Amino acid sequence: MMLELLIGLPIVAAAVAFLCPSDRLRPWLLPAAGLAHLGTLGASAYAGQPAAPRVWLGFDALGTLLLGIVSLLFLLCGLYAPRYLALRAERPNRIFCTCYLLFLAAASVVLLSRHLGLLWVAVEALTLVTAPLVYFNRNSRSIAATWNYLMISSVGIALALLGSLFLAYSAHIGGSGTSLLFDDLALNAGGFAKPWLRAAFVLLLLGYGTKMGLAPLHTWKPEAYGEAPGIVGAILAGGVTSCAFAALLRVYRVINIAGEGPFARKLLVFMGLLSMAWAAAFMVRQRDFKKLLAYSSIEHMGILVLGIGIGGAGVWGAILHAINNGLTKGAMFLTAGNIHRAYGAKTTGEVRGALRRVPVSAGVFLAAFFAITGSPPFGPFVSQFTVLNAAIGGGHGRAAAVFLILLGIVFFGMGATVLSILQGTPSVEAEATSFRDEVANVAPAIAAILIVLVLGIWIPDPLGDLIDQAAAGLEVRP
Amino acid sequence: MAQPVDLVLVLVLLANFLILGTGWMRVCIRAAAFQGVLLSLLPLLSPGEMVWRVIVMAAGAAIVKGILIPSLLVKAMRDVHIRHEVEPYVGFIPSLFLCALGTGFAILFSGRLPLAAEHVGTLLVPAALSTLLSGFLVLITRKFAITQVVGYLVLENGIFVFGLLLIEAMPFMVEVGVLLDLFVGIFIMGIVLNHIQREFSAPEIELLADEEE
Numbered sequence: 001m002m003l004e005l006l007i008g009l010p011i012v013a014a015a016v017a018f019l020c021p022s023d024r025l026r027p028w029l030l031p032a033a034g035l036a037h038l039g040t041l042g043a044s045a046y047a048g049q050p051a052a053p054r055v056w057l058g059f060d061a062l063g064t065l066l067l068g069i070v071s072l073l074f075l076l077c078g079l080y081a082p083r084y085l086a087l088r089a090e091r092p093n094r095i096f097c098t099c100y101l102l103f104l105a106a107a108s109v110v111l112l113s114r115h116l117g118l119l120w121v122a123v124e125a126l127t128l129v130t131a132p133l134v135y136f137n138r139n140s141r142s143i144a145a146t147w148n149y150l151m152i153s154s155v156g157i158a159l160a161l162l163g164s165l166f167l168a169y170s171a172h173i174g175g176s177g178t179s180l181l182f183d184d185l186a187l188n189a190g191g192f193a194k195p196w197l198r199a200a201f202v203l204l205l206l207g208y209g210t211k212m213g214l215a216p217l218h219t220w221k222p223e224a225y226g227e228a229p230g231i232v233g234a235i236l237a238g239g240v241t242s243c244a245f246a247a248l249l250r251v252y253r254v255i256n257i258a259g260e261g262p263f264a265r266k267l268l269v270f271m272g273l274l275s276m277a278w279a280a281a282f283m284v285r286q287r288d289f290k291k292l293l294a295y296s297s298i299e300h301m302g303i304l305v306l307g308i309g310i311g312g313a314g315v316w317g318a319i320l321h322a323i324n325n326g327l328t329k330g331a332m333f334l335t336a337g338n339i340h341r342a343y344g345a346k347t348t349g350e351v352r353g354a355l356r357r358v359p360v361s362a363g364v365f366l367a368a369f370f371a372i373t374g375s376p377p378f379g380p381f382v383s384q385f386t387v388l389n390a391a392i393g394g395g396h397g398r399a400a401a402v403f404l405i406l407l408g409i410v411f412f413g414m415g416a417t418v419l420s421i422l423q424g425t426p427s428v429e430a431e432a433t434s435f436r437d438e439v440a441n442v443a444p445a446i447a448a449i450l451i452v453l454v455l456g457i458w459i460p461d462p463l464g465d466l467i468d469q470a471a472a473g474l475e476v477r478p
Numbered sequence: 479m480a481q482p483v484d485l486v487l488v489l490v491l492l493a494n495f496l497i498l499g500t501g502w503m504r505v506c507i508r509a510a511a512f513q514g515v516l517l518s519l520l521p522l523l524s525p526g527e528m529v530w531r532v533i534v535m536a537a538g539a540a541i542v543k544g545i546l547i548p549s550l551l552v553k554a555m556r557d558v559h560i561r562h563e564v565e566p567y568v569g570f571i572p573s574l575f576l577c578a579l580g581t582g583f584a585i586l587f588s589g590r591l592p593l594a595a596e597h598v599g600t601l602l603v604p605a606a607l608s609t610l611l612s613g614f615l616v617l618i619t620r621k622f623a624i625t626q627v628v629g630y631l632v633l634e635n636g637i638f639v640f641g642l643l644l645i646e647a648m649p650f651m652v653e654v655g656v657l658l659d660l661f662v663g664i665f666i667m668g669i670v671l672n673h674i675q676r677e678f679s680a681p682e683i684e685l686l687a688d689e690e691e
Contacts, residue, residue, distance in 0.1 A: 172647045173594045
């Protein structure tokens with residue numbers, strides 16, 4: 001029942017949003033649906049849903065954990081939405097609200113899916129419902145961004161389909177039945193045909209990696225994040241990427257049980273460091289602060305797969321980092337959206353003195369910058385440190401050194417841009433725009449950054465248990 | 479038994495060369511449509527029971543790949559009043575050479591993969607890989623948005639060929655994959671193309687790229 005509610009609620013809300021005639025009332029469906037979704041998820045986690053075997057949709061530690069973050073992020077963005085959309089009253093928001101709610105439904109299916117084919121369908125649906133969100137501003141730059149997002153994502157999704165077919169064929173000639181439930185795949189993985197299995201993993205890594213934004217298939221990201229409104233960037237960077245990461249982890253588990261773990265981990269370490277290096281190169285002297293966040297997202301996707309590739313405590317660190325990164329990115333994109341609104345610009349030349357112009361938004365943005373670059377006492381410090389520790393302890397000395405150097409480059413590269421936006425005196429034109437810090441604009445971002453701060457100091461037991469279980473599920477050795 | 483299937487697959491491979499070698503966008507679209515219709519015949523030629531879902535899938539794929547999408551693309555091309563020549567970043571002769579190289583590589587590579595008994599000796603795997611590579615080539619070497627959609631279609635066709643290996647064991651995967659991708663993906667791309675047309679004089683990816691600093 002809970003499962004049906006988690007998926008059905010946002011779909012019903014989306015239908016209501018589509019039918020609702022008022023641009024002013026419609027956005028309130030977002031926080032309402034977010035609250036109901038998070039409440040339902042909380043209730044089912046509290047009741048401790050039994051993990052039913054052989055079902056297409058079901059709860060497990062990883063799915064519950066990441067869906068919790070997506071749901072929380074959605075609620076925070078939902079609370080931000082009515083005020084934001086009221087400021088953008090010149091734009092009709094029917095399609096926007098409908099697709100925003102459908103995103104939550106698609107993300108729920110991705111994260112609760114226990115079937116290889118269904119997982120793929122859900123990721124595809126996620127891509128399609130988020131494309132109109134990128135196109136919200138309806139200008140030539142946003143349509144170019146939407147086109148690239150759709151085109152590159154579709155190619156990625158096609159690769160993931162081919163990878164899924166390879167995996168299925170590997171199971172088929174391994175003679176282990178025709179079930180594509182992850183439970184059955186894991187059970188029979190030992191007998192799978194190895195060449196197909198390896199090829200399947202490469203394709204699935206590229207495919208779902210495209211959706212995560214791993215280099216070199218990240219090229220849609222800077223444009224899409226740059227052109228989409230901040231409220232959309234928040235769920236793309238915190239929600240869509242978490243879904244793609246979960247999809248990759250589900251497949252990785254099967255590959256790992258099949259005995260191809262070492263092969264997969266080598267690839268993951270390589271892709272992780274490549275993404276970090278690529279992102280770092282483009283973050284230095286980056287003038288557009290929304291693109292800066294996009295490259296930061298690419299960097300952190302690199303950290304996630306690096307953690308999985310290192311294994312051991314690195315897996316634990318990566319899962320915790322998915323949570324920290326999601327919430328911190330939420331705070332960054334929402335406040336970046338505010339700064340963008342206040343100046344009507346998003347490059348360092350035009351945006352100066354944000355700390356004076358919108359002090360609260362700029363303050364949260366600054367705190368989130370320190371958080372995302374791994375400064376204590378914020379959550380990402382703990383998760384990045386865990387990954388680093390695991391790398392050193394697990395004999396990945398060179399990877400650890402590269403990791404540290406890249407983190408340093410990113411800190412200074414990102415810092416230069418962030419500081420030049422925040423410091424100085426705002427221009428006369430910027431003072432003239434009507435945007436001001438208000439409770440409705442800044443409270444969701446403040447809540448997100450406070451949670452990140454708490455996670456850096458204290459991880460509540462139920463959350464810790466879930467991370468333990470999720471990590472243990474991925475560490476199964478043949 | 480495998481012979482009619484292989485015959486069709488050879489035609490599919492030839493269509494790849496046609497798509498990469500032609501300078502006319504209309505030919506490009508038609509060739510991709512022809513390839514799609516050929517492929518949708520394949521499930522009917524496979525050994526095994528001729529169940530209704532196979533027939534429905536074949537008919538559905540033929541309509542979508544052969545009629546719906548090509549007419550959508552031709553309409554987009556006509557409405558936008560663009561020149562009807564393909565403008566490649568990589569010339570036609572190098573493209574054809576790369577396609578031939580890819581096909582040879584696909585045949586060599588698939589010889590090394592273990593296959594189920596019923597698929598040994600067929601062209602299914604090499605044809606799938608080669609079509610896939612051709613699709614990629616079109617995607618990355620052609621300039622216009624419409625030609626990119628054609629590239630994506632060819633890529634999808636390659637995946638469809640591979641799906642045929644699983645059509646008996648796991649029909650669900652194949653059906654869902656093909657139909658969802660085609661219906662929704664291309665439909666949405668069609669909508670976006672339509673919007674591009676309103677914003678620009680021509681749906682030229684190069685034009686779009688110029689917007690970047």
